[in-house]
Amino acid sequence: MSYADLNIELAEEQEVLKKEIHKFAVEVLRPAAAELDKKSPTEVIAPESVYWDVMRKMYQLGYHTVHTPDEYGGLGLDPVSQHIFWEELGYGSVGFAVSLGVSLFPSFMASMLADDFIIEEVIKPFADCADATRMGCWAITEPNHGSDTLVSGMDVFRNPEVIQDVKAVKKGDKWILNGQKSAWVSNGPVATQALLFVNIDKTMGMAGGGICICDLTQKGVEKGKPLDKLGQRELPQGEIYFSDAEVPEELMIVDPESYEVMTEIVIAEANMHMGAFFTGLAQSAYDLALAYCVERKQGGRYLVEHQDVKRKLFNMFTKVETARSYSRAVMNFNLNIAPPVAKYSLSSKVYCTQAAFDVCNTAVQLFGGYGLSKEYEIEKLFRDARAGLIEDGSNDVLAISGGNMIVKEIF
Amino acid sequence: MAVFESTEKMFEVLGDLFETLLEHPVAGEKFKKQAVTIRFIMNEPQGEIWLLPEGKVVCGVPEGLKADISMTLSGDTAHNFWLKKITMPVALAKGLIRAKGPLAKVLKLLPILNPAYEAYPAIAKKHGLNI
Numbered sequence: 001m002s003y004a005d006l007n008i009e010l011a012e013e014q015e016v017l018k019k020e021i022h023k024f025a026v027e028v029l030r031p032a033a034a035e036l037d038k039k040s041p042t043e044v045i046a047p048e049s050v051y052w053d054v055m056r057k058m059y060q061l062g063y064h065t066v067h068t069p070d071e072y073g074g075l076g077l078d079p080v081s082q083h084i085f086w087e088e089l090g091y092g093s094v095g096f097a098v099s100l101g102v103s104l105f106p107s108f109m110a111s112m113l114a115d116d117f118i119i120e121e122v123i124k125p126f127a128d129c130a131d132a133t134r135m136g137c138w139a140i141t142e143p144n145h146g147s148d149t150l151v152s153g154m155d156v157f158r159n160p161e162v163i164q165d166v167k168a169v170k171k172g173d174k175w176i177l178n179g180q181k182s183a184w185v186s187n188g189p190v191a192t193q194a195l196l197f198v199n200i201d202k203t204m205g206m207a208g209g210g211i212c213i214c215d216l217t218q219k220g221v222e223k224g225k226p227l228d229k230l231g232q233r234e235l236p237q238g239e240i241y242f243s244d245a246e247v248p249e250e251l252m253i254v255d256p257e258s259y260e261v262m263t264e265i266v267i268a269e270a271n272m273h274m275g276a277f278f279t280g281l282a283q284s285a286y287d288l289a290l291a292y293c294v295e296r297k298q299g300g301r302y303l304v305e306h307q308d309v310k311r312k313l314f315n316m317f318t319k320v321e322t323a324r325s326y327s328r329a330v331m332n333f334n335l336n337i338a339p340p341v342a343k344y345s346l347s348s349k350v351y352c353t354q355a356a357f358d359v360c361n362t363a364v365q366l367f368g369g370y371g372l373s374k375e376y377e378i379e380k381l382f383r384d385a386r387a388g389l390i391e392d393g394s395n396d397v398l399a400i401s402g403g404n405m406i407v408k409e410i411f
Numbered sequence: 412m413a414v415f416e417s418t419e420k421m422f423e424v425l426g427d428l429f430e431t432l433l434e435h436p437v438a439g440e441k442f443k444k445q446a447v448t449i450r451f452i453m454n455e456p457q458g459e460i461w462l463l464p465e466g467k468v469v470c471g472v473p474e475g476l477k478a479d480i481s482m483t484l485s486g487d488t489a490h491n492f493w494l495k496k497i498t499m500p501v502a503l504a505k506g507l508i509r510a511k512g513p514l515a516k517v518l519k520l521l522p523i524l525n526p527a528y529e530a531y532p533a534i535a536k537k538h539g540l541n542i
Binding site: 067070079113115116253254261262264335336337 | 500
């Protein structure tokens with residue numbers, strides 16, 4: 001099912017991109033995600049799993065280089081095209097969209113520094129990889145620290161009693177890492193590199209952190225078993241343990257001097273993408289519900305002929321369209337300025353994940369009893385959407401943090 | 412006290428730097444290949460410096476041009492940036508540099524800057540600045 005685009009100024013290439021990624025999402029991502037949903041977390045990441053077939057396909061198509069400048073062999077898409085790309089991946093599978101998104105995170109953040117060492121050691125090898133053997137993750141959350149790792153700018157972020165568990169200590173020209181990241185690290189079980197958030201100066205609280213790019217294939221790194229969870233089961237998540245792991249000094253890309261504000265930039269980058277992913281999920285749930293309501297009869301009439309169904313569909317339609325318009329505007333704005341304005345990204349994430357959940361919830365209601373059955377795709381989408389209200393910062397905490405940003409501007 | 416005592420002094424030093432960069436056989440060619448117009452909006456002292464796609468440096472405001480990328484920063488930030496005393500992420504994070512334009516284009520330019528880093532200490536010294 002296709003939909004009109006309110007942006008009448010989309011370039012021909014953007015229309016083509018939308019169609020191509022949509023086709024890939026429907027034909028490749030969606031069936032693979034449905035298959036993986038029935039597997040155990042260990043089966044999902046097993047070498048013969050369809051997870052790897054899909055990731056390899058995405059790498060072969062260069063999807064992992066969507067943010068990488070073409071100078072290094074990347075696709076280097078413009079901001080609106082990036083939104084289209086991520087939304088359509090989310091349409092097929094929000095779990096795969098997140099998995100690809102975090103995979104390119106270390107390389108993307110590294111490209112902000114882009115000295116010769118980083119280009120040769122991080123960016124080029126990642127862009128050149130065509131078989132998904134180089135995968136990244138965003139390792140910030142810890143067993144004792146979830147959304148509180150994200151609230152830069154708030155007083156608690158500078159409380160010396162609240163610090164990251166993973167510590168980095170400088171020895172010679174290397175950083176030595178010890179500690180544990182939590183089971184919520186997206187791509188944790190499959191990643192070869194992490195954009196890793198650590199503590200360097202505990203007297204500064206969370207703000208005394210550092211951000212490094214850490215090789216996860218080294219001796220001092222171990223992985224926990226992949227997490228068994230409610231939704232997005234095609235997205236592997238799991239713990240990472242550091243025991244005297246090493247990072248060369250060149251790859252500690254952010255130190256305490258700029259950690260707090262860089263964390264805000266990272267959140268802004270991540271959250272604006274979540275807005276796009278979940279717009280795709282919302283559209284997907286809406287399309288499924290609409291198609292079902294055209295086929296299903298109750299009380300001698302098709303569901304679409306019932307007045308309350310029309311009202312429900314209209315409200316779902318409005319949520320999808322507003323999510324798209326807002327998340328696309330935010331991504332276009334924030335990828336056209338530096339530094340990005342975090343309050344917009346947080347707002348986009350909170351709004352779009354809530355919209356996706358609301359649309360999925362109404363869709364389940366329209367499916368009736370079948371909506372609760374695993375035979376129908378909407379049951380999976382509902383679970384996927386529920387996870388979105390918590391991942392990448394719980395919506396409650398993000399809203400408090402965003403409110404804090406707004407108030408700080410004037411008070 | 413600001414590193415650049417006047418707009419003229421800033422134009423002299425940074426103009427020299429950008430000309431050196433754009434005349435560099437590798438970096439200059441790469442810059443032309445990007446086909447971008449960059450506008451530096453400087454404060455303390457105030458002034459604008461434009462890098463045009465053909466590899467020309469304009470100190471002042473050229474007529475009828477539109478920039479692909481605009482960077483707003485102070486003379487002191489520029490000086491410290493080229494001396495590698497402050498990195499781009501730190502400058503961006505602290506709001507010392509504000510960029511407008513597609514992030515992908517900004518990121519693409521970063522690796523081209525290496526010859527400018529190498530040349531700046533000597534250029535600054537030549538123009539009598541403390542480094």
